[in-house]
Structure formats: structure tokens, C-alpha cells
Amino acid sequence: MRAGRPSVGLLPWGICFAVFGLFPLLYALLLSFQDMNPLRPDASHFVGLANYAHALGSPSFWHALRTTVVFVVGTLPVTLVLAYGVAALLGRIRRAQSFFRAAIFFPATLSMVVVSLVFKSLYAEDGLMNGWLAASDLARVHWLQDPRLALPSIMAMDIWASVGYYAILLLAGRKTLPVEQLEAARLEGLTAWQVERRIVLPHLQPVILFVVLLNTIRSFQVFIEVFVLTRGGPLESTLTLVYHLYERAFYHFEMGYACAIAYLLLALVGVVLLIQRRVLRSAEVAA
Amino acid sequence: MRAARLWPYAALSAVALLSLAPLLYMARVSLGQGSDLPISPADWLGRPFTLEHYRSLWSGGPMGRFALNSAIVSCAALPLQLLLASAAGHALARSRFIGKRATLALATAFLILPRQVTLVPLYLIMAKLGLLDTYPALILPHLADPFGVLFMSHYYQTMSAELEDAARTDGLPARTIFWRIVLPLSGPGLAVVGVNGFLTTWNSFLHPLVLTTSESMRTLPVGLALFAQSEYAVDWGALLAGSTVATLPVLVAFAIFQRQIVEGVLQGSGR
Numbered sequence: 001m002r003a004g005r006p007s008v009g010l011l012p013w014g015i016c017f018a019v020f021g022l023f024p025l026l027y028a029l030l031l032s033f034q035d036m037n038p039l040r041p042d043a044s045h046f047v048g049l050a051n052y053a054h055a056l057g058s059p060s061f062w063h064a065l066r067t068t069v070v071f072v073v074g075t076l077p078v079t080l081v082l083a084y085g086v087a088a089l090l091g092r093i094r095r096a097q098s099f100f101r102a103a104i105f106f107p108a109t110l111s112m113v114v115v116s117l118v119f120k121s122l123y124a125e126d127g128l129m130n131g132w133l134a135a136s137d138l139a140r141v142h143w144l145q146d147p148r149l150a151l152p153s154i155m156a157m158d159i160w161a162s163v164g165y166y167a168i169l170l171l172a173g174r175k176t177l178p179v180e181q182l183e184a185a186r187l188e189g190l191t192a193w194q195v196e197r198r199i200v201l202p203h204l205q206p207v208i209l210f211v212v213l214l215n216t217i218r219s220f221q222v223f224i225e226v227f228v229l230t231r232g233g234p235l236e237s238t239l240t241l242v243y244h245l246y247e248r249a250f251y252h253f254e255m256g257y258a259c260a261i262a263y264l265l266l267a268l269v270g271v272v273l274l275i276q277r278r279v280l281r282s283a284e285v286a287a
Numbered sequence: 288m289r290a291a292r293l294w295p296y297a298a299l300s301a302v303a304l305l306s307l308a309p310l311l312y313m314a315r316v317s318l319g320q321g322s323d324l325p326i327s328p329a330d331w332l333g334r335p336f337t338l339e340h341y342r343s344l345w346s347g348g349p350m351g352r353f354a355l356n357s358a359i360v361s362c363a364a365l366p367l368q369l370l371l372a373s374a375a376g377h378a379l380a381r382s383r384f385i386g387k388r389a390t391l392a393l394a395t396a397f398l399i400l401p402r403q404v405t406l407v408p409l410y411l412i413m414a415k416l417g418l419l420d421t422y423p424a425l426i427l428p429h430l431a432d433p434f435g436v437l438f439m440s441h442y443y444q445t446m447s448a449e450l451e452d453a454a455r456t457d458g459l460p461a462r463t464i465f466w467r468i469v470l471p472l473s474g475p476g477l478a479v480v481g482v483n484g485f486l487t488t489w490n491s492f493l494h495p496l497v498l499t500t501s502e503s504m505r506t507l508p509v510g511l512a513l514f515a516q517s518e519y520a521v522d523w524g525a526l527l528a529g530s531t532v533a534t535l536p537v538l539v540a541f542a543i544f545q546r547q548i549v550e551g552v553l554q555g556s557g558r
Binding site for chain 2: 019031099100116117118124128160169172228246255266
């Protein structure tokens with residue numbers, strides 16, 4: 001084969017990717033240096049780094065950033081540990097594995113809107129959660145109306161919705177475990193716990209890294225949950241970065257500012273991924 | 288069996304119950320009467336079953352329209368996605384050209400990119416093209432998705448090129464080879480791309496939320512989310528009936544293509 005022109009088959013997708021993928025990505029960068037209101041498109045003008053400066057000096061931005069970081073840091077380890085445990089259990093059983101796998105994985109394929117609506121009804125003032133509390137003679141809890149509880153309530157829901165997803169990834173990793181090495185270790189009298197720590201865990205290191213990276217990317221984008229359950233409230237206690245971006249762009253029509261937030265999010269996720277990769281890689285070498 | 292062998296089953300049963308219970312609860316409330324929520328499991332089971340909420344969804348509310356819009360968008364996007372993914376994937380796998388590595392690198396980078404970055408520009412582009420609030424605005428962004436192309440490129444790389452080479456030696460044009468030989472052999476790969484693409488399109492929320500303005504153009508997830516914020520917010524029966532309708536196609540896809548969905552997840556189709 002000679003190096004030459006690509007076959008025409010690449011064109012249809014190539015055009016779509018260029019127009020609705022790459023171009024918007026670059027356009028967003030350009031917009032982030034502009035003051036842009038779609039209601040007055042002619043008045044848009046170049047403002048240099050003003051949008052970024054505005055974001056970094058804005059209490060709302062920092063508040064949204066902090067909320068998002070709390071969300072990520074609070075959900076990621078719990079989801080990871082639970083998913084790891086579920087995958088380990090799934091790996092141990094012989095019978096009905098496909099049934100349990102399906103039952104645990106299915107919620108991960110649902111629309112986040114559906115998940116959020118179901119939990120909104122569970123968390124409602126007269127919902128099942130409070131029904132249970134009342135049945136045990138406990139006081140009702142304002143799951144989504146209490147500023148201290150709203151974010152944790154959303155986080156709990158998110159953990160419920162994503163454990164199955166990551167358990168499936170970790171289970172796939174366990175399918176490639178070195179069976180003979182495990183057998184040998186058991187014959188040497190190592191306990192299940194020791195086998196898990198000394199052989200399984202190091203072997204799963206790359207999959208765990210993948211799970212952590214994927215979960216980080218997804219969690220930093222948390223939006224639907226907030227949109228359906230709390231709309232950023234009460235008292236902005238669930239105002240996340242992407243919700244902030246959405247409000248700025250489509251309620252206040254500050255398109256340039258919203259794009260600056262988007263690029264700050266992009267940079268933040270990029271930096272976090274690099275750090276995680278480095279830390280988890282060095283943990284791998286040490287193990 | 289000894290207890291040591293049984294406990295993983297007991298633990299997994301609890302996990303499975305925990306992960307399915309909210310969905311059974313959703314279906315149960317949707318099949319109940321009135322707008323009150325059940326407050327205890329006993330209350331759940333005791334109530335009569337009716338299709339009241341589904342009937343009112345279909346006849347009175349806009350939910351039928353939302354479901355239709357979701358179906359139109361998903362059904363239109365799916366064959367286009369498959370065709371684009373196989374054509375471009377094949378081109379990337381079989382031909383060498385300047386910029387191929389760059390294309391692959393960009394497509395891969397796009398897989399992990401937070402999609403919100405392109406939200407505002409896409410809105411402005413669609414406004415400029417006069418496509419806001421139309422079906423093309425809801426379909427076109429999905430056609431740019433690189434997952435299918437990367438997956439099919441990898442699929443064709445692991446597929447022998449012998450048949451295609453023989454056909455080329457016989458003088459068949461490239462187009463005939465693609466339609467008659469490559470596509471019929473692409474089934475297993477396209478099943479993975481198709482089911483994951485369908486789930487992404489069907490569940491898609493942020494872009495349809497922003498790219499539609501009139502109620503009659505809303506998709507099911509957007510319609511449900513906005514319905515939940517309206518004055519009907521207390522009508523849980525109707526809301527959860529709509530949620531159940533949004534879940535059924537996912538359930539069917541899951542029942543048939545679970546293996547392919549998992550395969551897609553493992554290859555990074557994650558939304």
C-alpha cells in the first residue's frame with residue numbers, strides 16, 4: 001500500500017467530526033476571549049483574558065468548583081471500593097453469575113434523568129425514605145431542602161447509579177488473573193485476604209487506574225442530577241461547575257464567560273488526570 | 288454447601304436487590320392510582336394496579352410527543368452512525384495517508400473530552416444554520432462521535448483483508464467491495480457500536496435541552512426533567528410512568544445486547 005490520499009469512506013464522518021466536533025472545540029476557545037451575547041451578536045468583541053480573570057475572581061466560580069471537588073472526592077473512593085467489592089464477589093461465584101452481573105449492571109445503562117426522578121420521589125417530603133424514618137419513629141429529614149444534606153443525597157444517588165458500571169470493568173479485569181499463581185499461593189497457605197492484596201490487587205492496577213480516570217472525567221461533569229433534583233439549590237449548596245456554566249450561558253447569555261468556564265474545567269480535568277496517572281503508576285511500581 | 292460458599296451469594300443477592308429495588312418501585316408507582324407516593328413497602332404492594340397514568344400520558348399530556356421525538360432522533364441517528372463508523376473505520380484501518388495518525392489521536396482525545404466544552408458553540412452554530420429546535424440539530428452532533436469510528440477501525444484491523452484483496456485483484460470497484468464484502472462481515476462490530484450509540488442518543492440530555500426551545504421538539508429525558516419542575520411536579524404517578532416509558536427501550540436493548548454493551552464500556556464508549 002502506498003501512502004497517499006485517504007479513501008473517500010473517511011469523508012462523511014470526517015466532515016461531521018470537523019463541523020460538530022473540532023470546530024466547536026476551537027470556537028469555544030475563541031469565544032472564551034470574547035464578550036458574547038447571542039441576543040446582541042453584533043456587539044460581541046474581543047476582551048482578552050477578562051473572562052478568565054472574571055471567573056478566577058468570582059466567588060460563584062470558586063463555590064461551584066469547591067462543590068464539584070467535594071462531589072468528586074466524596075463519590076470516587078466510595079464507588080471504587082464498592083465496585084471492587086462487588087466485582088470480587090462476582091468473581092467468586094460459579095452459578096448464576098450472569099444473572100447477578102446483569103442485575104447489578106443494568107442501572108448503569110439508564111438515563112440519568114430517570115435515575116434522578118426516581119430518587120427525587122424517594123427523597124420527597126412524603127416519600128419512601130421519610131416513610132421509613134416515620135415508621136421507626138424518627139423525625140423526617142429534608143433530604144433535598146436542607147443545604148447540608150442536598151449534596152450528600154445527590155452523591156449517594158450517584159454512587160448507587162455507577163457502582164455497577166465500574167464493577168463490570170473490574171470484573172473484566174479479574175477474568176485475566178493469573179490462575180496458576182493464585183492456586184500456588186493458596187497451596188502455600190496464604191489467606192484469601194493475602195492473595196487479594198499480594199496478587200490480585202497489583203494485577204488489577206491498570207484496570208483500577210482506568211476506573212479512577214473514567215470516574216474522574218464523568219464526575220467532574222455532574223449536571224443532570226443537579227438539574228433534576230435541586231437546580232443548584234438550596235442556597236447554592238449543589239451548584240456544580242457544569243450547572244454554573246449552563247446558567248451563565250443560557251439564563252444570563254454570557255456565552256464567552258461560559259466558554260471560559262468550560263476551558264477551565266477542561267484544564268482542571270486534564271491536570272487531575274495527569275496527577276492521578278502519575279500517582280497510580282508509581283504505586284504500581286512500588287507494589 | 289458450606290456457609291463459606293454461600294455467603295457471596297447472600298451478599299450479591301442483597302446488592303442485586305438494592306440495585307433493582309428503585310426500578311421496581313418506579314414501575315409499581317407508575318402502575319398505581321392517584322398522585323400520592325407510597326410511604327411503606329406494605330403500602331406498595333397493597334394498592335390496586337391500573338394503567339391510569341399511562342393512559343393520561345398518552346391521551347392528555349405532551350409525553351407521547353416527547354417519546355415520539357426520542358424515537359425519531361434515535362432511529363434516524365442509528366443507521367447513519369453505523370454507516371459513518373464502518374466507512375470511516377474501514378478507511379482508517381485499510382489505507383495509509385498523511386494525517387492518519389493525527390486523525391486517530393484527535394478522535395481518541397475527543398472520547399475523553401468533557402462534552403460540555405462544545406455546548407455553547409454547538410448552540411451558536413445551530414442557531415446560525417437555522418437548525419435550532421429541529422430534528423437535525425438533535426441528530427448531527429451524534430454523528431461526530433468518534434467512538435464508533437475508533438471501534439470499527441480496530442475491528443477491521445483484526446479482520447483479514449484477504450477477501451477484499453482478492454476482490455480488488457478481480458477488478459471490483461472499492462465501493463462494491465465495501466457494500467458487498469466489508470459491510471456483511473461487520474455485524475459483530477456494528478452491534479457494539481449500534482447499541483452503545485443508541486443508548487447514548489436515547490439518554491442524551493444536555494444537548495437536546497439546549498438545542499430545543501419549543502415544547503413539541505423536546506425529547507423524553509428533557510421533557511421529563513422539565514415536567515418535574517413544572518406545577519405538575521407532585522404528580523409522581525405520571526412522572527414515573529414517563530420514566531418507565533423512557534426505560535423500556537433501554538431494557539429491551541439490554542436484554543438482547545448486554546454483551547455488546549459491556550464490550551463498548553470496556554472499549555471506552557463511556558458517556
